[in-house]
């Protein structure tokens with residue numbers, strides 16, 4: 655079996671006046687994330703992990719932030735397209751594991767919802783999607799609430 659592992663990381667600054675979208679779920683929050691798309695760093699980290707595992711260029715190559723077509727786009731659309739790029743190359747996703755690093759808001763109560771959205775976009779069973787949330791213990795800019803970051807690891811298999 656041809657197993658391939660991929661890693662992804664993303665970070666976006668927090669900003670007022672935008673909705674906060676993480677893992678395709680909109681949080682009731684007084685700030686959002688700055689970015690060209692919906693700035694969903696969890697989904698972006700997963701996209702980059704998948705692309706990396708397949709040996710493909712990163713998310714910025716496929717969906718440039720200078721292209722008006724991607725302005726405020728729902729990142730689930732991007733994730734579904736990334737999965738399409740993988741299946742075109744006969745890759746199947748074995749599992750996804752991601753961690754969100756955010757001081758605020760409380761992510762944990764909505765992890766199940768986020769997993770369900772990601773499962774729908776990737777066609778990966780919920781049981782094969784790991785999702786955790788942690789804070790940065792008040793350290794650095796993430797700890798001060800100036801940004802939210804996400805890490806992701808995936809395993810894919812070449813058919």
Ligand SMILES: [Zn+2]
Pocket residue numbers: 664665666689693694695698
């Ligand atoms: Zn991003």
